[in-house]
Amino acid sequence: MPASLVRTPGPAEPTENVAQDRRSEIAPRAQPRKNNGAPPTSQALESPSEDNHRTLIDALVTSKIYQDYERAFTEATGLPVALRPVESWQLPHHGKRGESPFCAMVAGKSKACAVCLQLQDELVEAAMEAPATVACEAGLCDTAVPVKLGDKVVGFLQTGQVFRKKPTETQFKKVLGLTKEWGLEVGQKELREAYFGTRIISPKQHESVVKLLSIFAQHLSMLSNQLVVQQENSEPPVIRRAKEFINEHQTEDLTLGQVAKAVNTSTFYFCKMFKKATGINFTDYLSRVRIEKSKNLLLNPNLRVSEIAFEVGFQSLTHFNRVFKRILGQSPTDYRAKVLGI
Numbered sequence: 001m002p003a004s005l006v007r008t009p010g011p012a013e014p015t016e017n018v019a020q021d022r023r024s025e026i027a028p029r030a031q032p033r034k035n036n037g038a039p040p041t042s043q044a045l046e047s048p049s050e051d052n053h054r055t056l057i058d059a060l061v062t063s064k065i066y067q068d069y070e071r072a073f074t075e076a077t078g079l080p081v082a083l084r085p086v087e088s089w090q091l092p093h094h095g096k097r098g099e100s101p102f103c104a105m106v107a108g109k110s111k112a113c114a115v116c117l118q119l120q121d122e123l124v125e126a127a128m129e130a131p132a133t134v135a136c137e138a139g140l141c142d143t144a145v146p147v148k149l150g151d152k153v154v155g156f157l158q159t160g161q162v163f164r165k166k167p168t169e170t171q172f173k174k175v176l177g178l179t180k181e182w183g184l185e186v187g188q189k190e191l192r193e194a195y196f197g198t199r200i201i202s203p204k205q206h207e208s209v210v211k212l213l214s215i216f217a218q219h220l221s222m223l224s225n226q227l228v229v230q231q232e233n234s235e236p237p238v239i240r241r242a243k244e245f246i247n248e249h250q251t252e253d254l255t256l257g258q259v260a261k262a263v264n265t266s267t268f269y270f271c272k273m274f275k276k277a278t279g280i281n282f283t284d285y286l287s288r289v290r291i292e293k294s295k296n297l298l299l300n301p302n303l304r305v306s307e308i309a310f311e312v313g314f315q316s317l318t319h320f321n322r323v324f325k326r327i328l329g330q331s332p333t334d335y336r337a338k339v340l341g342i
Contacts, residue, residue: 057085057155059227060147060220069216073159074098077209078199081159083147083220086124091116092158100140100161101194105186112182128153131210133160138175139167140198141206145213149224151329157213157220163200172196218338222295225288225327238263239277242270250289251313256282287323290314294324298336305332 060066061083073081074097082092093099094107106112119136126132127144135141142160146153172195179191201209245262246254259282260270275281280288290312297308309320324332
């Protein structure tokens with residue numbers, strides 16, 4: 001199905017820019033691998049592979065903060081919301097509260113479902129860098145906002161199945177033709193009720209909805225980093241002692257050799273064991289622990305960024321800024337401004 005691609009403007013950006021319609025062939029994709037309810041390991045959270053992104057998103061979806069947000073968002077806006085990994089071969093809003101009655105009908109037919117899945121692919125491609133909206137031939141819009149781990153996109157917050165202006169009889173006649181192509185056997189009266197019963201929001205309301213998603217996407221990005229730092233599986237006692245030692249001495253000029261000595265192992269053995277148990281190397285883990293500490297200190301507007309950098313153990317402000325941006329995808333100054341609303 002051709003779809004209008006819309007780069008969703010930020011608060012200070014100009015009006016939307018609609019690109020040319022595009023068509024693409026629908027190709028089957030590998031089904032997601034199940035983790036049987038097992039908690040994600042640090043290795044899974046750090047690796048950039050498709051399966052590990054899916055594991056991270058699964059962990060976020062089951063978190064209390066996401067479930068509370070999903071409930072509040074739908075109750076406040078009447079729209080569905082979903083958190084999905086980058087690679088996902090399913091309709092994110094099907095069966096959810098707030099699902100459009102028209103989309104619920106369409107999802108039940110395989111040919112129509114395939115068309116909708118193609119639209120989801122186009123939406124993901126458009127939203128890799130910033131929030132984006134696509135509109136299907138029936139006139140309904142879907143929106144996605146990227147969720148990142150550092151500077152890497154691991155998933156999307158999505159909402160949609162909504163009109164941004166009142167649908168017309170001309171549009172409905174077009175929809176009647178589409179449903180015949182899809183083999184959707186439903187009465188015209190029932191189809192009309194479902195189509196015109198779909199929620200309508202103004203462009204200004206839609207802009208506010210996208211802003212809400214963007215703010216929460218930032219929170220999820222921060223939570224992703226915390227999941228990397230916090231190992232959820234059981235771990236060897238030597239690794240647990242090493243983490244305790246790192247937390248106690250993180251502000252010092254700490255080396256791999258010092259930590260290995262503190263837990264009575266050789267540097268070589270400890271290096272291999274730490275990477276195997278956590279999925280990341282010692283230097284990266286230490287950096288992430290320090291960045292987590294700095295996030296709390298940045299909440300104090302009276303502390304200079306340079307003071308915070310040295311307080312958490314970085315030897316230079318330049319190094320601190322570089323590591324902070326690599327892990328959280330933004331500078332310490334930008335992070336502070338967003339959190340404090342400066």
